[in-house]
Amino acid sequence: MSTEHGHDHHPRPDSELALRARALEALLAEKGLVATDAIDAVVELYERDVGPQNGARVVAHAWTDPAYRERLLADGAKAIAELGFVGAQGDNLVAVANTPSVHNVVVCTLCSCYPWPVLGLPPTWYKSPPYRARVVAEPRAVLGEFGLELPDEVEIRVWDSSAEVRYLVVPMRPAGTDGLTEEALRALVTRDCMIGTAVPQTGSR
């Protein structure tokens, strides 16, 4: 298979799928079963309120408050709830911390389980066959595609999520960030840092 193909290459045209999706929504609206405004509300929830900005707040807080970090690593779900982040697909959230000797990376080989309350909806690559097939079997090659090279002595731990247990990676705080406020630290914590396919970068890199 060519590596040139994109993730959205598939034989059925979007126009036909869009029509089918519109028809299903219209049918359920006509039957009075699924409300148009309920669909709007759920779409908005994940486009506006729930996304990686939530996870970045959790991580930056853990970087600046050692007691919070301890609570986060002991009971992830309870600790994210302290900051107001709760909900579907985060019930049994486990936070795993990177250290100088351990790097964590998260996948769901069977479907697309992901810690929604802190990261929102997963990117397409996370849900697609290449990542799900490969990261458990050749993690360094996959991380290399993301531009992440780790020393040989670092143990990579791949967490294969389930519907009941989801993972959030707590990356290491980069050196040279002692003077930054918690708010400024949040900007360093990207989505991929919390999946484990990247590590936080400071401006000097």
Added chain:
Amino acid sequence: MDGIHDLGGMHGFGAVVAPGGEAPYHERWAARVCALHMLVELERLGARPGGRATREEMDPVDYLAASYFERWLWSAEQGLLRKGTIAAGEVEHMMERLAAGGPEPPPHRDPEQAARAVERLREVVPMQPATRPRFVPGQGVRVRRMHPAGHTRCPRYVRGARGVVERVRGAEELPDLAVYERDAPVEPVYAVAFGSDELWGRGEEPPWTVALDLWESYLEEAE
């Protein structure tokens, strides 16, 4: 079920980092199907076994050819059909009506349903504590060789492999049964770590660890 969805370790899928990979979706219909499917499940309009296990039943050729939310559209429709919420042919009929420029049904407003959905999506249902777990942290376990025809959370690539229990996560209904029926047995769930040599043999990369959460009946004592 040993279906196409059980992808761990398979070869031939190409690059992970590829065009179109970054966003959760690229078309408005996909965003709305995502929300619609959540509502179908929250409002119990679809039949068991629900979206995830239903998608595992998809024809493998269709599964791989479909985009992610195309699979969700399929499983939403399947659930609704199997429950009898919609009848065969109704979606196609509506498609023809809309494509012909026929009248679009007026939007159905239900602020209560909207509020209920957002509230339910923010609910937390923590795992129960495990009572009398059979295995303890540090203990060696072997994943049973099995070949279940239905849904399971035990991927093929760990079956038969020896791992070490790291944590007792808690207790949860066995998903293999819980997706199909009420009151499925509740079992301890363990975080089990496997060495890459055990799973894949020695390869080019320095050894790594794969950890996953496995239900007690997936496991037996390692010799």
